[in-house]
Amino acid sequence: MESESSSDQQRAELVQHIAQVQGRLRGFIRSLLIRPEDVDDLLQDVNQVLWEKADQYEPGTNFWAWASQIARFKVLNKRRAYGRNRFVFDDDFLAQLADVAEDRFAQLDDRRIALDHCLRSLPNAQRRLLDLRYFEEQSINEVASAAERSVASVTQTLYRIRGALRSCIEKRLTQTPETL
Numbered sequence: 132m133e134s135e136s137s138s139d140q141q142r143a144e145l146v147q148h149i150a151q152v153q154g155r156l157r158g159f160i161r162s163l164l165i166r167p168e169d170v171d172d173l174l175q176d177v178n179q180v181l182w183e184k185a186d187q188y189e190p191g192t193n194f195w196a197w198a199s200q201i202a203r204f205k206v207l208n209k210r211r212a213y214g215r216n217r218f219v220f221d222d223d224f225l226a227q228l229a230d231v232a233e234d235r236f237a238q239l240d241d242r243r244i245a246l247d248h249c250l251r252s253l254p255n256a257q258r259r260l261l262d263l264r265y266f267e268e269q270s271i272n273e274v275a276s277a278a279e280r281s282v283a284s285v286t287q288t289l290y291r292i293r294g295a296l297r298s299c300i301e302k303r304l305t306q307t308p309e310t311l
Contacts, residue, residue, distance in 0.1 A: 141185075141190065142185070144190065145181075145182070145185050145188065148188075148194040148198075149178060149181055149182070149198075151194075152194065152195055152198050153174075155195065155199075155236045155239070155240070156174055156177060156198060156199070156202055157170060157174055158232075158236065159199055159202055159229075159232050159233065159236055160173050160174055160177070160202055160205075160206060162228070162232045163203075163206045163228060163229055163232065164206060164209065164210075165210075169209060173202075173205055173206065173209055176205055177198070177201055177202045177205050180201050180205065181198055181201060184201070195236070195237065195240065196233075199229075199233050199236070203226075203229045203233075206229070241304060242300060242304065245299070245300040245303035245304055246296065246300055248299075248303060249295075249296050249299035249300055249303065250296070252299070253292070253295075253296075257288070257292050259278070260274060260278060260285065260288060260289060260292065261289070261292060263277055263278070264289060271285055271286055271289075274289075
């Protein structure tokens with residue numbers, strides 16, 4: 132009975148991992164394909180392979196690295212299916228492009244994690260301004276009204292908060308994992 136619950140937990144974790152990387156996989160695949168109309172079909176194929184090969188994934192390892200390799204192979208196969216179209220890149224160039232895309236998407240993850248940390252360290256009043264402006268998508272006038280402040284004051288405060296976040300993110304990205 133315990134193996135069933137462990138298996139259920141592993142399946143649930145896999146579903147969570149797959150859901151978390153959908154946007155990155157889509158962007159990764161799109162960056163490597165010639166025809167945008169092929170992206171959704173290929174993403175679905177990649178998801179199917181991820182599910183079918185779930186037993187090959189080692190929990191605790193880098194899921195993105197594993198999933199992006201599967202996506203890379205699917206893209207290579209799709210490229211071969213394009214045939215001899217003179218506008219198709221050769222495999223070496225595509226591999227280089229895939230390496231760059233994979234690194235960029237990994238960097239975006241690091242930046243998102245740093246941003247989450249930096250947002251949590253903001254004072255509540257600053258966080259509230261950001262929430263109103265960017266998460267609730269209110270205009271500067273609406274934010275100023277809600278905060279009972281002038282438009283100029285809110286504009287300047289948001290400018291300073293963005294600068295502080297940018298500095299915080301850059302600082303976190305240059306730190307070694309032990310100092311985080």
